[in-house]
Amino acid sequence: MVAHRIVALGGNRTHLEGYAREFAADPRCEIVAVADENGISEYRNGLNRLLAAELKVPYLSLSEALSIADVDIVVSCVDIERRARVAQEVLACGKNLYLDKPLAGSVPDAVAIADAADSAGVTTQMLTTIHAPWAQEAKSTMRSGKLGRVRAIHSDMLMAKGRPGTVPPGTIRKEQGSDGIFTYVTAKRELFDMGIYPVSLIYWLTGKRVTSVNSVTGNYFFAEHAEIGIEDYGAMLLTLEDGTVATACAGRIGMPSHPQVGERRITMIGETGLATFAAADPHIEIYNTEPVSTSAAVHPYDPMQMWGSTAKETQPPPKNRWLTLGQSERSDIACFLDCLESGQRPQVTARDAVHHVEILMAAYESAVSGETVYLSQ
């Protein structure tokens, strides 16, 4: 008998493609339905139903799904614009909630989710990379004191997907800020969608709040982002509450631009030493007669290669020149389940994730004005 019955919100071409399968693969779990709100677009509805069919579970309305007996976990990957409303409905029913990243598209929405989670007294966790071996090693090194007091920290999240080199020549981004819209078919706001990773990692590693943000965004690589008017890259200059300097780069830089999925790295500069931890390290490198291809067929609905479901259709060439040395890893989802069962507080809850949104929204504001934006402590 499984310990946890799960409702999964969202569908294909969301991270639910992966999350649902990972929950289902855990012997402690059973997915009982895929669901979403009524009144969503036909496009989203169709993709949700497709995932439900693939998982061989019914597709239900949100209210129907939340009334299923013994459901104790909801996994939410709904569109960012709806995350607050849906999360509040889920939390009002007393369900534990695993959240896609970023938490929400505005600070008020993020706070609403966190407040609802606190009121419900349930377990919430937002996806981050903190449980990856390289992040865990960074934390361990920081705690060891080997570097002395850490005075500066940098993190990269540069996703090597999509076909670059298409941005129209002479394109100069004039950042307009966040209008609360983050859901598009062919691209994403990359400062938001990729920036969440370094920002959440820096906050988790240091435990210190960001007090100032200076940021820039760009349209450097892709026509798709430029056409929509959203950024494909962002860089942030941060100050933490204890004076620590932090920097973060986030964006989508194109499939040919890294031998693996992208540059995921953290460097900590301490009083007595430095240390860098990267997802790709340590690795072996293989050079042989296998053909090297740096491009893939472009899926019309996923030119940025965001989803596994579209990858099945385009079959991009494998990136296997670098093989990272295997390390045992407790996945983010497994850690969430562990916390649920042990009663331990997850390391990144909805409340923690509010600060990520504060930082990212401040980054957009700074990118508009070119000025530093200050956050309250």
Place this chain on the structure above:
Amino acid sequence: MTTVDSPFEEYWKRLSQTVASAVNAGRIGVPKALRVVLHVHSDSFGLEDSIQEQAAVAARRSATGWFSEEVDSESVVGESGSPTGLLLRWRSGQSALLLISAGIASTTGSLVLMGSHGTIYHRIESALIRSTERVD
């Protein structure tokens, strides 16, 4: 007479020229964004700020060369005696994010230069930075 050049300055010069050759050959398309994390070894207590400033100037100069344009604006954070973070902006939209420190640890760092259709990566390791000694 024996002349010893600054190992790091010589190394940075070679790095800058090599990157420039790749950029000029169009290997990464139009250079758009630079990211540098750099720690420079210093035995001299109290000179960290000066060394950081020199390193920042070197990185800035290289970026200006690679982007073929002067910096339009610069934002800086970091207290005296602490690492320095810089965000540079260019009128044509390029950007550079630099994190620079100096201290007793060995020189180390990394560079990522992103172009419109490719990226250059470099790891700076102290073992690769050798002193240049000229005997006249």
